[in-house]
Amino acid sequence: xxxxxxxxxxxxxxxxxxxxAGECIAVTGSSGAGKTxxxxxxxxxxxxxxxxxxxxxxxxxxxxxxxxxxxxYVPAEPGWWAETVGEHFREWQAAFAYLRKLGFSEGTRTWxxxxxxxGERLRLALIRALMVQPKVLLLDEPxxxxxxxxxxxxxxxxxxxxxxxxxxxxxxHDEAQANRIAHRRLVVEAGRVYESTEECPAT
Amino acid sequence: xxxxxxxxxxxxxxxxxxVLIDAALSxxxxxxxxxxxxxxxxxxxxxxxxxxxxxxFLFAVVSPLWTGLAALGMILFAGLEVTQRQERRLSGWWSxxxxxxxxxxxxxxxxxxxxxxxxxxxxxxxxRYAIPLLxxxxxxxxxxxxLGLHTLTASLxxxxxxxxxxxxxxxxxxxxAAPVTREALRSALMPTINSMSATGLVSxxxxxxxxxxxxxxxxxxxKYQILVMFLIAGGTGLGAVAAVLGGxxxxxxxxHRLRLDRISAAKPT
Numbered sequence: 001x002x003x004x005x006x007x008x009x010x011x012x013x014x015x016x017x018x019x020x021a022g023e024c025i026a027v028t029g030s031s032g033a034g035k036t037x038x039x040x041x042x043x044x045x046x047x048x049x050x051x052x053x054x055x056x057x058x059x060x061x062x063x064x065x066x067x068x069x070x071x072x073y074v075p076a077e078p079g080w081w082a083e084t085v086g087e088h089f090r091e092w093q094a095a096f097a098y099l100r101k102l103g104f105s106e107g108t109r110t111w112x113x114x115x116x117x118x119g120e121r122l123r124l125a126l127i128r129a130l131m132v133q134p135k136v137l138l139l140d141e142p143x144x145x146x147x148x149x150x151x152x153x154x155x156x157x158x159x160x161x162x163x164x165x166x167x168x169x170x171x172x173h174d175e176a177q178a179n180r181i182a183h184r185r186l187v188v189e190a191g192r193v194y195e196s197t198e199e200c201p202a203t
Numbered sequence: 204x205x206x207x208x209x210x211x212x213x214x215x216x217x218x219x220x221x222v223l224i225d226a227a228l229s230x231x232x233x234x235x236x237x238x239x240x241x242x243x244x245x246x247x248x249x250x251x252x253x254x255x256x257x258x259x260f261l262f263a264v265v266s267p268l269w270t271g272l273a274a275l276g277m278i279l280f281a282g283l284e285v286t287q288r289q290e291r292r293l294s295g296w297w298s299x300x301x302x303x304x305x306x307x308x309x310x311x312x313x314x315x316x317x318x319x320x321x322x323x324x325x326x327x328x329x330x331r332y333a334i335p336l337l338x339x340x341x342x343x344x345x346x347x348x349x350l351g352l353h354t355l356t357a358s359l360x361x362x363x364x365x366x367x368x369x370x371x372x373x374x375x376x377x378x379x380a381a382p383v384t385r386e387a388l389r390s391a392l393m394p395t396i397n398s399m400s401a402t403g404l405v406s407x408x409x410x411x412x413x414x415x416x417x418x419x420x421x422x423x424x425x426k427y428q429i430l431v432m433f434l435i436a437g438g439t440g441l442g443a444v445a446a447v448l449g450g451x452x453x454x455x456x457x458x459h460r461l462r463l464d465r466i467s468a469a470k471p472t
Contacts, residue, residue: 043371044458064459069373079364081382125368132372 001167002071002136004042007050012037014050015193017186019136024158024168026182028175028196033188035171036076039138042169043073054135072134076141076171078125080113088113088128098127102153118145123154130161137161139170143177155181206418219244261330270330274337278307281345288349291356292467293453301449302348309442310341313434321430339410339431340438343395347439348446351391355450356466358383366461376455384451391443395436402432 002019012034019025027035041048044064052059059067082088086109089095099108102123116124126142137158143151158181162168169186172178178185185196222244229237261269282303292298314337318324324332359366362383369379377384402408410431414424454465 045367045370045460047456047460047462064457065370065373065375068371068459073371075364075367075371077364079362079366079368081365081369128372 001055002042003051003053005051007038007041007048007052009037009041009046009048011191012041012048013192015041017193017195019167019169021135021165021167022162023184024162024170024182025184025186026178027169027171027186027188028173028178029188031173034191034193035188036140037191038188038193039073039140039169039171043068043071043138045073069132070134071136071138072129072132073138074125074129074140074142076122076144078121078128080121083112083114085109085111085113085116085124088124089131091131095127095131098130098157099124101157102127103150119147119150122146123150126154126157130157134166136167136169139168141171141173144173151177207416258330258334261334265326265329267326267328270328270333273330273334274311277334277338277341278303278310281306281341285345285349285352289353289356291353291360291469293352293356293450294465294467297453297465298467301453302352302446305442305446305449306341306344306348309438309445310337310344312441313340313438316437317430317434335410336431336434340434343435344438344442346394347391347443350394351387351443351447352450354390355383355387355447356454358386359454359461360463360466363461363463370459370461374459376451376459376461379459379461380451380455384447387447387450388443391447392440395439399432399436402428408432 001021001023004018005016006014007016008014015038017025027038029035037046040046042052044052044059044067054062054067054070062070080088086092092109096104096106096109104120104123113121122142122145126139129137139158142158143154146154155177158168158170168181170178170181172181187194187196222240226237226240229235229240257273261273282299285302285306286292286299289298293301314333317336318327318333322332322336359380366379366383370376398406408428408431411424411428414427415421419427454462456462
């Protein structure tokens with residue numbers, strides 16, 4: 001489904017891998033290794049070289065806004081452009097169906113973003129990205145600031161999307177979580193990306 | 204006999220005592236600004252004396268070439284000023300080129316508009332009208348563009364996450380940058396709006412005061428001032444919109460990415 005070939009930035013070394021529909025790949029590696037840069041490069045948020053394609057369609061033939069609706073990126077520290085929660089969702093009723101599953105009430109709509117905790121913001125950003133109905137989800141530590149119950153709720157929500165055929169690239173530092181959710185592993189080390197079954201390529 | 208009271212050099216020397224008093228105060232209170240105060244006063248005197256000579260020359264020759272050159276010089280100096288007022292500048296030539304280019308287009312368009320419609324001097328480029336008009340429009344345009352670009356670059360850096368959040372959801376660069384663009388345009392136009400609403404009540408504009416001192420009846424001077432205010436509003440609006448939209452275009456790219464790498468680091472203060 002998602003094909004990445006020789007993707008590189010000023011820091012990232014040529015990365016190649018494929019991601020099938022309904023598949024989840026865990027992206028692991030130490031902090032500062034370039035995991036976030038890999039996801040940003042796939043979403044085309046930073047200047048990059050190489051080829052990415054979705055269902056055979058080359059990224060360079062797709063307008064960037066449309067590409068990002070197909071390949072949704074949820075950052076570790078999501079941004080907000082309006083005051084209240086509701087203003088960030090085009091169709092509140094549809095969004096609320098998801099929000100309820102993650103423990104939000106109807107009243108959340110009028111809450112100011114400034115009052116939300118880090119964990120709440122992560123979950124809101126995840127729903128916000130799901131509402132666009134991307135075919136590929138790029139998740140940057142979506143459960144890093146969550147308690148066990150919320151973490152389980154997020155994991156089951158993503159599992160549902162996986163069953164519906166969405167492909168997921170999931171950055172995590174949690175070994176147990178990687179085992180639970182992922183079919184394969186990508187390791188990022190000092191800007192190099194490789195599958196964990198391979199040896200780390202020599203420098 | 205002229206209808207105004209001519210000043211002698213002795214009159215100016217007497218008035219300059221006031222600046223010397225300022226300098227003395229600085230020494231007494233240890234403000235350490237007497238040196239820069241005196242340098243500024245001397246610079247002002249020399250610059251204005253030179254401008255007096257230049258204007259005398261320009262008014263005597265009434266040449267389109269010399270008038271144009273003087274206008275170009277003013278615009279290039281204003282461009283330097285815009286660049287220096289940015290805390291975060293666009294990288295490379297853009298930092299100077301964008302502000303200067305937009306100022307040139309908007310101030311020239313508005314000045315020529317006034318010369319061809321309201322004033323209609325003969326010849327239309329008569330420096331006695333063209334140069335003072337351009338100067339007033341340029342000065343305000345400069346403030347507006349400098350504020351607009353300053354707000355744009357500073358806000359894009361501080362609100363990067365909020366702009367990128369919209370890009371990630373598939374917004375175009377224009378939609379994603381719209382809140383910051385609006386903020387930049389508002390701050391560019393605020394001084395013009397404020398000065399229009401305060402004019403006459405709080406301050407008497409320099410040009411109008413000058414005309415009245417020069418013997419022009421107040422009602423006539425007021426009409427000139429109103430015309431100039433409209434020209435300033437038009438020039439600043441035009442220039443600021445062009446500069447801010449040009450700035451948005453420069454700090455994003457064709458793939459709708461936010462390119463903060465095209466903004467230089469904050470000036471050390």
